[in-house]
Amino acid sequence: xxxxxxxxxxxxxxxxxxxxxxxxxxxxxxxxxxxxxxxxxxxxxxxxxxxxxxxxxxxxxxxxxxxxxxxxxxxxxxxxxxxxxxxxxxxxxxxxxxxxxxxxxxxxxxxxxxxxxxxxxxxxxxxxxxxxxxxxxxxxxxxxxxxxxxxxxxxxxxxxxxxxxxxxxxxxxxxxxxxxxxxxxxxxxxxxxxxxxxxxxxxxxxxxxxxxxxxxxxxxxxxxxxxxxxxxxxxxxxxxxxxxxxxxxxxxxxxxxxxxxxxxxxxxxxxxxxxxxxxxxxxxxxxxxxxxxxxxxxxxxxxxxxxxxxxxxxxxxxxxxxxxxxxxxxxxxxx
Amino acid sequence: xxxxxxxxxxxxxxxxxxxxxxxxxxxxxxxxxxxxxxxxxxxxxxxxxxxxxxxxxxxxxxxxxxxxxxxxxxxxxxxxxxxxxxxxxxxxxxxxxxxxxxxxxxxxxxxxxxxxxxxxxxxxxxxxxxxxxxxxxxx
Numbered sequence: 001x002x003x004x005x006x007x008x009x010x011x012x013x014x015x016x017x018x019x020x021x022x023x024x025x026x027x028x029x030x031x032x033x034x035x036x037x038x039x040x041x042x043x044x045x046x047x048x049x050x051x052x053x054x055x056x057x058x059x060x061x062x063x064x065x066x067x068x069x070x071x072x073x074x075x076x077x078x079x080x081x082x083x084x085x086x087x088x089x090x091x092x093x094x095x096x097x098x099x100x101x102x103x104x105x106x107x108x109x110x111x112x113x114x115x116x117x118x119x120x121x122x123x124x125x126x127x128x129x130x131x132x133x134x135x136x137x138x139x140x141x142x143x144x145x146x147x148x149x150x151x152x153x154x155x156x157x158x159x160x161x162x163x164x165x166x167x168x169x170x171x172x173x174x175x176x177x178x179x180x181x182x183x184x185x186x187x188x189x190x191x192x193x194x195x196x197x198x199x200x201x202x203x204x205x206x207x208x209x210x211x212x213x214x215x216x217x218x219x220x221x222x223x224x225x226x227x228x229x230x231x232x233x234x235x236x237x238x239x240x241x242x243x244x245x246x247x248x249x250x251x252x253x254x255x256x257x258x259x260x261x262x263x264x265x266x267x268x269x270x271x272x273x274x275x276x277x278x279x280x281x282x283x284x285x286x287x288x289x290x291x292x293x294x295x296x297x298x299x300x301x302x303x304x305x306x307x308x309x310x311x312x313x314x315x316x317x318x319x320x321x322x323x324x325x326x327x328x329x330x331x332x333x334x335x
Numbered sequence: 336x337x338x339x340x341x342x343x344x345x346x347x348x349x350x351x352x353x354x355x356x357x358x359x360x361x362x363x364x365x366x367x368x369x370x371x372x373x374x375x376x377x378x379x380x381x382x383x384x385x386x387x388x389x390x391x392x393x394x395x396x397x398x399x400x401x402x403x404x405x406x407x408x409x410x411x412x413x414x415x416x417x418x419x420x421x422x423x424x425x426x427x428x429x430x431x432x433x434x435x436x437x438x439x440x441x442x443x444x445x446x447x448x449x450x451x452x453x454x455x456x457x458x459x460x461x462x463x464x465x466x467x468x469x470x471x472x473x474x
Binding site: 024026027028030031032033034035046047050051052053054055057058061 | 383384385388402403404405406407408411430431432433
């Protein structure tokens with residue numbers, strides 16, 4: 001065995017799942033060797049990148065990616081709808097006047113209560129482009145994510161108020177997830193705009209004054225939004241599960257982390273509460289809960305992926321090479 | 336062992352890959368150029384990995400250069416979708432060569448895709464003929 005062949009083998013073993021290596025290692029390495037010019041001694045960086053990408057794809061395939069990828073798209077769509085609904089609610093809050101009993105001077109951003117007005121305007125624009133110009137949706141969401149992050153240092157520099165971190169953080173998580181939606185039908189693309197319009201219409205009478213971020217109204221808004229998203233995700237998971245499709249379940253698992261971040265205040269109250277109904281929501285306890293929620297959400301998803309991988313039988317049809325996954329599908333498609 | 340690969344939705348020409356369509360098919364239409372070229376390459380004769388890479392490069396005048404990691408990922412998708420089948424295996428210079436061929440369903444998809452592209456080319460050509468400054472060099 002040549003040095004080059006040995007190095008390609010090492011890379012395949014490093015990047016690809018064991019079952020797939022058993023099936024394809026000799027074929028992949030053989031093709032690389034046939035393509036290699038005489039005298040080549042080591043794989044090029046492009047070879048390494050190609051094998052790393054191919055290996056990552058196979059790891060996903062090994063976990064029944066046919067259900068996971070649609071699950072990610074569904075989760076992204078629901079996340080975009082929720083992000084738009086929240087942006088619409090907070091835009092209503094930003095445009096509300098100060099309560100009349102506040103007589104001292106509070107720094108405002110023109111007619112709006114904080115720099116959040118810019119952030120929510122960018123998010124609503126992103127939702128509009130998501131619906132009518134899908135080819136621009138990722139760029140628009142990227143700009144919205146940037147605005148969500150940039151408002152923090154901008155507020156520190158200018159001294160103008162901004163939305164609290166427990167509002168910005170879930171918005172960022174939802175937007176990041178929305179990047180994974182991919183191509184959608186027109187009806188699917190219109191869902192975020194419909195959610196935003198409905199949220200604004202419902203919340204408008206509830207926010208007479210610009211105090212929505214703070215106090216009970218802010219906590220109530222976030223908690224209600226998180227619970228609605230959870231209920232919708234569970235309903236879809238059950239509905240699709242009954243018909244034998246797993247993508248709703250994957251979408252629910254993917255959304256658990258962001259839902260935890262949306263309901264961060266309520267979760268922190270629950271975690272820090274005592275028997276007398278008193279709680280201790282501080283910056284540190286909120287940060288600790290956010291870390292806990294993120295780790296738990298990612299852990300549950302990884303656990304589910306691992307279980308799926310263990311429970312799935314992977315073989316290929318000897319006659320045509322088609323994959324056969326699980327006894328039930330084997331019975332239905334291979335006779 | 337007789338074998339019937341999963342056949343879902345491939346007769347629906349022009350059926351775009353959306354969230355709703357996710358459940359129906361693994362290979363989106365219109366086909367991406369590398370996928371189209373792989374199917375075209377296999378329409379001639381069964382080919383192994385290296386043969387496919389060189390044939391795709393030749394068909395595209397060198398514009399599309401597949402790398403093995405990418406090629407085998409694409410082949411897996413096409414085999415899963417029932418468009419490509421394993422033809423036979425052989426060992427040459429102690430290296431395994433697995434040959435792939437176009438399935439009947441793959442041939443039908445390639446015909447539909449080629450017809451769709453031909454109609455687009457005809458429509459574009461017809462429009463371009465009406466613009467004199469763009470018409471130079473056209474037959």
